[in-house]
Amino acid sequence: MRPAHPLLDIRGLRKSYGAAEVLKGIDLAVSPGELVFLIGPSGSGKSTLLRCCNRLEEASGGSIWFDGQEVLADRIDINALRRRMGMVFQSFNLYPHMSALGNVTLALRKVLKKPRAEAERIGMAALERVGLAHKAASYPGELSGGQQQRVAIARALALEPGLMLFDEPTSALDPELVGSVLQAMRDMRAAGMTMLVVSHEMRFAREAADRVVFMDGGVIVEQGPPEQIFGSPRHERTRTFVSEVAR
Amino acid sequence: MDRFLDSFLNAKLSAATWPAILSGLIVTIEIAALVVGTGLLLGLALALVRWRAGRWFAWPLMLFVDLFRAVPPLVLVLLVFFGLPNIGIELPSFAVLWLVLSLVLAAFAEEIVWAGLIAVKRGQREAARSTGLTETQTLLYVVLPQALRLAVAPLTNRTIAITKNTALGTVIGVPEIINQATTAVSFSGNATPLLMGAFAYLLLFIPVIGLGRLIESRFAWRRQ
Numbered sequence: 001m002r003p004a005h006p007l008l009d010i011r012g013l014r015k016s017y018g019a020a021e022v023l024k025g026i027d028l029a030v031s032p033g034e035l036v037f038l039i040g041p042s043g044s045g046k047s048t049l050l051r052c053c054n055r056l057e058e059a060s061g062g063s064i065w066f067d068g069q070e071v072l073a074d075r076i077d078i079n080a081l082r083r084r085m086g087m088v089f090q091s092f093n094l095y096p097h098m099s100a101l102g103n104v105t106l107a108l109r110k111v112l113k114k115p116r117a118e119a120e121r122i123g124m125a126a127l128e129r130v131g132l133a134h135k136a137a138s139y140p141g142e143l144s145g146g147q148q149q150r151v152a153i154a155r156a157l158a159l160e161p162g163l164m165l166f167d168e169p170t171s172a173l174d175p176e177l178v179g180s181v182l183q184a185m186r187d188m189r190a191a192g193m194t195m196l197v198v199s200h201e202m203r204f205a206r207e208a209a210d211r212v213v214f215m216d217g218g219v220i221v222e223q224g225p226p227e228q229i230f231g232s233p234r235h236e237r238t239r240t241f242v243s244e245v246a247r
Numbered sequence: 248m249d250r251f252l253d254s255f256l257n258a259k260l261s262a263a264t265w266p267a268i269l270s271g272l273i274v275t276i277e278i279a280a281l282v283v284g285t286g287l288l289l290g291l292a293l294a295l296v297r298w299r300a301g302r303w304f305a306w307p308l309m310l311f312v313d314l315f316r317a318v319p320p321l322v323l324v325l326l327v328f329f330g331l332p333n334i335g336i337e338l339p340s341f342a343v344l345w346l347v348l349s350l351v352l353a354a355f356a357e358e359i360v361w362a363g364l365i366a367v368k369r370g371q372r373e374a375a376r377s378t379g380l381t382e383t384q385t386l387l388y389v390v391l392p393q394a395l396r397l398a399v400a401p402l403t404n405r406t407i408a409i410t411k412n413t414a415l416g417t418v419i420g421v422p423e424i425i426n427q428a429t430t431a432v433s434f435s436g437n438a439t440p441l442l443m444g445a446f447a448y449l450l451l452f453i454p455v456i457g458l459g460r461l462i463e464s465r466f467a468w469r470r471q
Contacts, residue, residue, distance in 0.1 A: 056373050083379030093374035097392050106388060107378035152374070159378060 006065075007032045007194050008053065008163055013062035015048055022048050024218040025062065030163070030196055035189050037205040037226070038198045040215035041241060046198045049215070050165050053196070054085045067162055083111050086156025090168040092148040094140040100127060100151045101136040104158050112159070126158035127151070130184045146177030150184050157188070164188065166197040202245055206230055214238045257439040264431045264440045271427030272447045278344055278423060279410040279451070285349040286409060287402065290356025297357070298364055298386060308357070315354035320412050323347045328419045340419040352409040359401045363394030396466045403459030407452060424448065 006029035015023040022045045030036050038046040051057040053064060055071065055078055064071040071081060094103050101123050108119035127133045130150035140148050149169060156164060166185070170178045182204050189195065189208055199205065205212055205226055212229040214222045214237075222229065222238045233239045297304055315323070328343045338346070367390045375385040417426040428444035 054377055056377065079376075079379040079381055081379075082377055085377075087374075087377040089370055089374060091368075091370050093368075093370040095371065095374075095389055095393075097396065106375075107380060110384050110388060111379040155374075155378065 005032070006030055007034075007067055008196065009065040010049075010053070011063045011065075013049065013052060013064065014060045015045070015052060015057060016060045022218050023052070023059070026215075026218075026220060028213065028220065028223075030194060032162075032194050033192045034210045035195045035197065035208055037209040037212045038196065038215060039200070039202070039205065039212060039229075039241070039245075040221075044215040045218045046215050047167055050087075050167050050196060050198050053163075053165055054082050054087055056087075079111065083107065083159045084162050086153075086159065086161035086164040088149070088152050088156060088164065088166045088169045090171050092140070092145070092152045092172070094148050094152055094155075096140050099137050099139055100132065100143065100154075103140070103151055104155045107155070108158055122158055123154075126154040129157060129187065130154045131180070144177055145173045146180045149173065149181045153181070153184050153188075162194065164193055164195045166195065166199065168198055168200070170199065170201055200245060202230070202242075214241065216241070254438050255442050257437050260431075260435055260437050260439045261443055264428075264435075264443060267427040267431055268424065268440065268443045268447055271422060271424035271444070272451065274416075274421065275410075275413050275423040275447075276451065278341070278348070278413045278416065278421070281345050282348040282352060282409055282413070283406050285345070286352025287356050287406070289349065289353035291360055293353060293357040294360035294364060295386065295391075297361060299382070311350075312354045312357055315351050316358070320347065320351050321415050321418065323351065324415050324419060340416065340421045343419060344413065344416040344421050348409055348412055348415075351412070352405060355405045355409075356402060359398045359405065360394060363397040364390060366397055367393045399459070399463050399466055403456070403463070406459070407455060410451070410455070411448070 008028075008030040010026055010028045013023055013026040014021065022043075026045075026049055028036075028049075038049065040046050048057055052059045053066070053071070059072055062072075066081065066085065069076065069081065094100075095106070098106065101120060104123040104126050105116075105119040108114045108122055109116065112119075114122065124133055124136060127136055130153050132147060132150055132154065135143060135147060135151070140151070143151065153169075169185070170181050173181065178201070182201065185195070185197075185204075186208060197205075197209075209226050211223060212226050213220055214229060214233075214235075216237050222233060222235045228234075229238060230242055233242055293308060297308055324344060324347050327338075327347050328340060331338060331343075371389055371393065372385055375389040376382075380388070413421075413423050414425040416423045417429060420426065424444045424447050428440040431440035432438060
């Protein structure tokens with residue numbers, strides 16, 4: 001299962017909160033251009049796994065390699081690394097005091113030190129990619145949930161990350177707004193973006209994922225192409241979960 | 248009625264007293280401006296250092312903050328003015344008032360700004376850090392601007408309250424409004440100067456309150 005040259009290579013990853021071990025030795029590799037879906041019941045550790053990748057959570061053990069760099073090393077420039085790993089959150093987390101364009105350009109200006117005009121040009125292009133160039137001057141409070149999430153995607157995309165992490169990007173959205181966010185993700189996939197997605201959008205997983213990883217109780221129970229996981233899962237736990245969520 | 252008018256609105260006396268009240272108003276404005284500037288900046292700085300420093304800083308800070316919020320400012324003014332000379336430090340009354348009121352305002356302002364900082368949702372910080380912003384950049388560009396918006400209204404209140412406390416300067420002889428007014432009252436046996444003093448405070452505060460409102464509306468971010 002391990003690809004020859006993975007972009008992201010997670011080995012034996014462990015994470016404990018006190019006595020509670022939420023990740024019990026995760027091995028997962030993601031190839032360039034691959035879209036990997038993480039599914040599993042709540043509390044299975046999928047979000048924690050995602051958040052360990054850019055060290056929003058500090059892992060307790062194991063290793064993570066990203067693009068040839070040891071992510072968990074002490075002396076790594078974590079900020080340089082994070083900018084190459086875009087992250088999209090369930091609750092969007094747009095900065096409410098900045099316009100859509102302001103949200104997208106902040107890191108361009110402060111992390112990449114681009115002059116304002118260039119940052120705005122790149123920012124507009126990123127908003128264009130998610131179909132929201134016309135909302136550049138709007139504030140988050142003036143946008144729908146779906147639009148906010150697409151601005152959040154543009155904010156990550158503007159930094160030209162090598163990998164995008166999605167933490168339940170559509171879970172906080174009204175059903176009629178989910179489509180636009182999924183379309184943005186579909187477009188990213190078509191453009192060759194490598195993506196690791198925690199989500200309950202099983203239909204989307206079936207349609208777009210290269211691989212589906214089922215987690216339960218802090219371990220990877222089973223992984224494979226969507227047809228296998230959804231069509232003929234090998235493990236009882238996978239079967240139960242899939243039959244419960246994918247009606 | 249005539250006696251009331253004579254006691255509180257004596258025209259001849261007010262004509263004679265207004266230069267004194269005006270000079271008191273100027274002293275009050277000077278102290279207020281110094282106190283508000285120093286106190287707010289110090290309070291902001293303390294909150295920011297607390298944010299970055301952690302527990303070793305928080306404990307002594309709490310001691311200072313609780314002390315200066317709990318003890319009446321009048322007591323602090325008297326303690327510092329009459330106490331410090333005993334250990335060889337003699338400060339002019341103006342400086343004592345400036346120092347004490349600035350520290351009191353800083354104690355309140357630190358708590359208000361801190362409350363604003365911790366009210367900003369954790370996701371804001373995570374989003375900022377996930378784009379590669381450093382801890383300090385995240386604080387300056389993402390967390391603090393939101394915290395200050397929450398803090399404007401309570402900070403305006405504290406600013407008004409501390410400016411009124413400049414009246415405490417009268418007990419150590421700072422020639423501010425109340426000091427001028429009570430002096431004039433003692434000499435004339437008439438309360439008109441006190442009412443003039445009250446009027447001077449109104450003159451001072453209406454613009455301050457207006458400014459607070461303006462800042463609040465300017466700082467509010469657009470919503471649906």
